[in-house]
Amino acid sequence: MTATQVNPTTREAADTPPPGPPAVRGIRRPFWTTRRRDALTGYLFVAPQLLGVGVFVLVPVVLAVWYSLNEWNIFRGELTFVGGANYAALLNDPQLPSVLAATAWFSIGVVVLNISLGLALAVMLNRRFRGVTVFRTLFFSPVVVSVVAWTLVWGFLLQDNGGINAALETIGLDGTNWLLQGDTAMISVIVTQVIRSVGVNMVLFLAALQGVPGELYEAARIDGARNSTIFLRITLPLISPTLLLTAILTIVGALQSFAQIAVLTEGGPGLATTVLVYYVFQQAFEFNDIGYGSTLALMLLTFVMLLTLLQWQLRRKWVFYED
Amino acid sequence: MRTELLRRAALVVALAVLAIPFVIPTVWMIASSFKPLSEIFQSPPTLFTGSPTLDAYVEAFTFQPFAQQYVNSVYIAVVVTLITLVVSSLAGYAFARVRFPGANALFLVVLVGLLVPSEVTIVPLFQMFKQAGLVNTHWPLILVTALAGPCVLATFIMRQFFIALPGELEEAARLDGLGRPAIWMRIALPLAKPALSAVAILTFLASWNLYLEPTVYLTSPELFTLPQALTRYTDAYGGEMWNTQLAAATMTVVPMLVVFVIAQRQFVEGLAHSGLKG
């Protein structure tokens, strides 16, 4: 025990001067100042969360880097160091360009549709009329349905002889083979994904809209501003922090959405809906190529980080205020 | 006044049409779970069957230990939610209200946890849990979900909430001689009820819907969780037992929907006041 060590949990100890040699200069102060005690509490409070992130996120990421430098033989249990071979394979992979294109389309589609629909629903439901609660419930309800169940059902409905085409027929429209043509397959996975998850964004936007002070609208109306002007000039800027947050959450979610693609289209037809996450899954878990799978996964991680960083930087340009 | 009424009616009609794709899949799933297998793929498809049967529901329980799997999903989700509430409210409070060196840097580290896709970490995590002898137990599902993944989002939500909280109450408490733990416990947490309920909801749903992790860690049917169990309704040749699958899916979805409809107000309000305003 050195002289300055004090049991930090007893508050009395902080108030009594520590035993041992007195402080060399100035007034003798207790070591456990409020500031220091606060700092310690801070570290203790965040420790469980940091430990969780460290052990269950950061360590695995480092391990994934190691795996990406190796070749596995699953059946022999052999790990062979191959250096940058998996990274070289990345450059020579004939399928990767299509995969990246599909990833881009899917992510853009989901983000744009999810945010615009979420915002539109929030605006429509941000007023009082009979049944508004019912509608909020209906639009939010898919969120509580499990992804697997949800996607299985949409798989049925989107079949050539499924419910969607039958419904279209009754109103005199010709359906198509939704999941077996590149364009419509992509649209299908985007739309089913958005319908399932837009409820969360809708609620977040609702909260943000309710936070806009009513006086601002009043004032604008008195000035004779039109609804569209009010929305663009007042509403949007005021809810822009929410917009930023939902954009980040939605794009991260889009880049990670996997079950719906695997169940609906298996990445097909061709590579039309093979997004990066699904490709990682195929390489690592279906083709047993853990090394290349890890390499692709790290590329995915890089994309997520870059995009988030980009959005975070851009926020200065379009986010109206910050906390 | 008349135009206002018309406008309102138009709005309701538009919303009703928009709601169709949100509602029909669930309705179809429930309706089809009562159909005989041969009717599920009938062309043209029907919504309701003329000869309803409960066979699929019975089959769902006899084919695999579905009741046990139900219990597994519920208890894992509850445990995960409780741990997450404690961990995230502690961390969120500290990041928002307590000054300590390196807080911003540490918060960034936590945020990274929000951005790493689970596909990146699942392989190494499996390796780690295998070393620890915890494969084919519920520990990986509980630990990873409660301390990483959804918990990180929870910490973020809690931080945003506590940042927006006025400081006066806290100051008064400090003057009364309360320490940080006591302030967290007696002042911050009671005030944070909306955020806590939002966190609880989101975490419970995240755990309830977990699919990748259980399929990786669990191999014994009596340890399975529900989403995993749903995909295991296949006959001896790998053919899907569609009606049984739909019946089981219905049983996993309907209780959640009922709870949601009952708690709808708190649910949405909780999220709305969760501090996720940015």
Next chain:
Amino acid sequence: MITATKLGGALALATAVGLAVTGCQSGPSEAPPTTAAPGSVDLRMTVWTSNEDQLALFDSIAESYRADHPEIGTITFESLPFADYNTTLTTQIAGGNAPDLAWMGDLSKDLIASDALVPLTETLEATEGWEYDDLLESVTAEFSVDGELYAYPFSNSPFALYLNTDLLAQAGQTLDDDPTWEEVSAVGAAVNQATGKGGFVIRDFNYSSWNTLGTVWPGWGAAAWNADGTKCTMDSPEMVDAFQFVHDAIYVDGSMPGPGTTADFFAGDSAFTVAQVSRASLLDGSFAYDVIPLPAGPEGDYSVIGQAGVGVLSSSPHVQEATDFLAYLTNPENAALLAQYFPPPRESLLTGEKLAENNPKLTAEQLQTVVVDQIPDAITLPNHTNPAEIAQTGKTALDAMWTPDADVEAVLGSMCDAIQPLLAK
């Protein structure tokens, strides 16, 4: 749509990760002493059946083996779900938790190539009364390399054509004996016209598992790759003709339900289906049916079987004891018992009557024609090491085939471009 299940299983493969860092033992383990202490050897065998009668039969065989072998403590038969069988087994192997013996299907090539299986020929030939020569060559080929057998093909179920005779009668159609594919297609088209139901369905194909079309193209004399699996022949003229037939059946004749259309024969949704004889258990008696050998193609008759083998894992700590048990499990007496459920590989056991004893769905006559007469000359579905990647890469290229105006020859050419590098690996 199938993927929901596939997905679940495939994910479990993450287990595969297990070993690499810990560095499990590689290659065949040393042969343990043949005489072990009493009760010191526990054997585990993974199977994909969960049928209680079949498991009871295995248990009783194991019981009588233990009576004569005091070194054996327990013999466990572990049922793994069929849908995830390969991935779960791979997971166990990679995780250092491999069984001693295992059933296997298309995983066998990878296992053999990785030296993960124990060679059996010597032990089986040396076992008294085992009668190695009784095994049909057509069924051992799949599990042999250079004349060495690595798994005993305990189940050999031929693909056959199932007919919904009710549906045919309803459409006023009959099918000749010994039909050709053209005739099946013509009748199928007529049924489709008359009833709106599907014509013929290649079960489990679903416009995804293209190797199941290997039940069709041998009729045109086509094969997916050459005999040693090094060169893609999906673009051969024979294959082009075979795929032109399938394409016409879908888009010209309407005799085969198109992509995205679900038509389940066993639910009464189609006139014909190609499926293994073992699938007869799915017939629930809701319609009248018949089962006949596969139709003939332009190149004449052919037979295709789907096989399952049982082998000994070389990672087992009890290779010797496990191999001895395998020899007992598959000796002529026990093979006769297994034949109640699984079409056997032994010529002496293959008769229609024997197979009919435990088959309530099919008659002795049907079994004679669709099973017994088919097995000796049968080929298997295309199989190769690294099956999942070849299947997926091929599917990606073949997807272009399933549009009305597809250029059959060009699509097959691009398919070979895609999978040739994988075959050459």
